[in-house]
Amino acid sequence: MTEETVDAFHRGAFYLVQPKGRGHRAGMDAMLLAAMVGPLQPGGKGPLKVADLGAGAGAAGFAVASRIPEAEVSLFELSPEMADYARRSAALSENEATNQRIRVFEADVTLKGAARNAAGLVDDGFDHVIMNPPFNEARDRKTPDPLKQVAHAMAEGLFEAWIRTAGAILRPGGQLSLIARPQSLAEIIAACGKRFGGLEITPVHARAEEDAFRILVSAIKGSRARLQMRPAFIMHGQDGHAFLGAVDDLNNGRSHYPRRVTGKSV
Amino acid sequence: MTEETVDAFHRGAFYLVQPKGRGHRAGMDAMLLAAMVGPLQPGGKGPLKVADLGAGAGAAGFAVASRIPEAEVSLFELSPEMADYARRSAALSENEATNQRIRVFEADVTLKGAARNAAGLVDDGFDHVIMNPPFNEARDRKTPDPLKQVAHAMAEGLFEAWIRTAGAILRPGGQLSLIARPQSLAEIIAACGKRFGGLEITPVHARAEEDAFRILVSAIKGSRARLQMRPAFIMHGQDGHAFLGAVDDLNNGRSHYPRRVTGKSV
Numbered sequence: 001m002t003e004e005t006v007d008a009f010h011r012g013a014f015y016l017v018q019p020k021g022r023g024h025r026a027g028m029d030a031m032l033l034a035a036m037v038g039p040l041q042p043g044g045k046g047p048l049k050v051a052d053l054g055a056g057a058g059a060a061g062f063a064v065a066s067r068i069p070e071a072e073v074s075l076f077e078l079s080p081e082m083a084d085y086a087r088r089s090a091a092l093s094e095n096e097a098t099n100q101r102i103r104v105f106e107a108d109v110t111l112k113g114a115a116r117n118a119a120g121l122v123d124d125g126f127d128h129v130i131m132n133p134p135f136n137e138a139r140d141r142k143t144p145d146p147l148k149q150v151a152h153a154m155a156e157g158l159f160e161a162w163i164r165t166a167g168a169i170l171r172p173g174g175q176l177s178l179i180a181r182p183q184s185l186a187e188i189i190a191a192c193g194k195r196f197g198g199l200e201i202t203p204v205h206a207r208a209e210e211d212a213f214r215i216l217v218s219a220i221k222g223s224r225a226r227l228q229m230r231p232a233f234i235m236h237g238q239d240g241h242a243f244l245g246a247v248d249d250l251n252n253g254r255s256h257y258p259r260r261v262t263g264k265s266v
Numbered sequence: 267m268t269e270e271t272v273d274a275f276h277r278g279a280f281y282l283v284q285p286k287g288r289g290h291r292a293g294m295d296a297m298l299l300a301a302m303v304g305p306l307q308p309g310g311k312g313p314l315k316v317a318d319l320g321a322g323a324g325a326a327g328f329a330v331a332s333r334i335p336e337a338e339v340s341l342f343e344l345s346p347e348m349a350d351y352a353r354r355s356a357a358l359s360e361n362e363a364t365n366q367r368i369r370v371f372e373a374d375v376t377l378k379g380a381a382r383n384a385a386g387l388v389d390d391g392f393d394h395v396i397m398n399p400p401f402n403e404a405r406d407r408k409t410p411d412p413l414k415q416v417a418h419a420m421a422e423g424l425f426e427a428w429i430r431t432a433g434a435i436l437r438p439g440g441q442l443s444l445i446a447r448p449q450s451l452a453e454i455i456a457a458c459g460k461r462f463g464g465l466e467i468t469p470v471h472a473r474a475e476e477d478a479f480r481i482l483v484s485a486i487k488g489s490r491a492r493l494q495m496r497p498a499f500i501m502h503g504q505d506g507h508a509f510l511g512a513v514d515d516l517n518n519g520r521s522h523y524p525r526r527v528t529g530k531s532v
Contacts, residue, residue: 182492182493182494182495183492183493183494185455185467185493185495186455186456186465186493189451189452189455189456190452190455190456199452201451203469203495203498205497208497209497210497211494211495211496211497211526212494212495212496215495226448226449227448227449227451227452228448228449228477228478229448229451229469229477229478229481230477230478231471231474231475231476231477231498232469232497232498260477
């Protein structure tokens with residue numbers, strides 16, 4: 001039996017059951033991704049339907065549901081084991097504020113057509129799609145942990161397949177938000193292609209003088225707005241340890257990261 | 267007769283003849299572009315052969331020749347009028363330190379094959395290609411100045427054509443450096459395609475809290491290195507006016523902006 005932990009996020013606002021020392025454990029990436037989801041716009045009709053593709057144990061989706069009371073979050077995860085962690089998180093009494101608004105689907109997000117719809121990935125069914133796709137390209141060193149290997153196995157054309165699904169399941173004007181490595185930028189931009197416009201790219205740097213280690217990318221389905229490069233996030237200040245204030249607020253669910261150019265309201 | 271000015275650059279290190287109040291006058295963009303050209307690597311055999319595509323009055327090329335004594339710079343410019351300004355700059359006695367190392371070609375940088383070679387755009391002939399392609403897309407407001415219109419007329423596929431030429435005229439391992447608007451990033455990355463790798467992208471922001479208004483992109487012919495996003499340049503500090511020190515040094519030719527990952531040495 002795999003050892004597991006129950007970890008507090010957003011300073012105790014929700015909890016996640018996760019494999020201990022194995023698999024892809026949720027961290028800052030998931031919290032920054034969740035912060036890209038804005039609340040319902042004023043006058044908007046709820047619920048805000050959010051899909052998390054490749055949700056793992058569900059960290060980003062729970063963070064969205066925790067911060068946004070109007071959000072209904074569908075977690076899509078290929079690995080039965082990771083989906084099971086998400087289901088067990090959704091059964092925790094500590095998560096009663098979010099549990100009724102979380103659904104877990106075991107699904108391959110690269111499905112197409114009718115099979116995709118049958119898996120819960122419904123055409124035009126969501127207002128916001130978030131994703132933190134697995135990485136580690138083939139040329140990276142193989143990790144010895146098979147569970148982590150599944151989470152990190154980067155297939156050729158992954159972004160094309162995942163972003164194709166995002167384009168299908170978002171309503172027109174809906175928002176795609178993702179976190180990835182800078183080296184994936186070319187593939188991400190190509191996959192957005194004519195499906196998405198208004199790309200906004202935010203580099204994330206560990207320290208001000210270092211190259212970015214992540215990028216946040218958001219885009220609007222069907223938009224023709226121009227690509228923009230936004231001011232970078234710097235995780236650590238001069239003292240070398242503490243998160244800078246604004247990033248810490250995003251990481252802990254106290255604020256979200258709005259786009260410059262928004263899509264159509266819900 | 268068009269009025270003109272003779273302007274000092276790099277605090278008097280070289281001078282440019284430019285149309286007064288008309289055409290595309292050289293400024294910070296050209297100086298940042300020039301700063302992307304590094305000197306000969308230690309032990310490298312000169313000269314360092316640099317091509318400036320769409321050189322206008324030649325500002326970036328003169329800046330390179332001024333800072334790097336081993337540089338031989340070929341300016342390629344479509345407009346006879348702008349090329350003439352470059353030739354007249356090359357005839358100024360004030361520019362005697364650079365004049366013998368500057369050549370001006372009236373040429374369409376989108377030529378292909380034998381015609382391209384005949385125009386001076388010689389296959390594998392250069393160590394470094396720089397470009398600051400004209401912009402203003404069709405959907406931008408038309409400018410009433412016809413000379414500026416030529417310089418700013420953004421054609422569909424411009425980056426594809428210009429970067430195709432850069433890929434042809436660079437030696438293997440040679441460097442492409444360009445400055446552009448963020449909204450051109452998708453087209454630039456697509457045009458680099460399999461011709462170039464090791465893209466390094468540096469956003470340039472007027473102020474820390476504003477979106478980038480330019481990007482610097484460099485790439486190595488034939489490289490398979492990963493795309494990197496480097497720390498941004500911030501032009502203006504809190505006081506709102508003076509260039510920040512490091513950027514000021516680049517703008518005035520006192521330093522250059524080296525890549526993280528260099529190509530093969532000359």
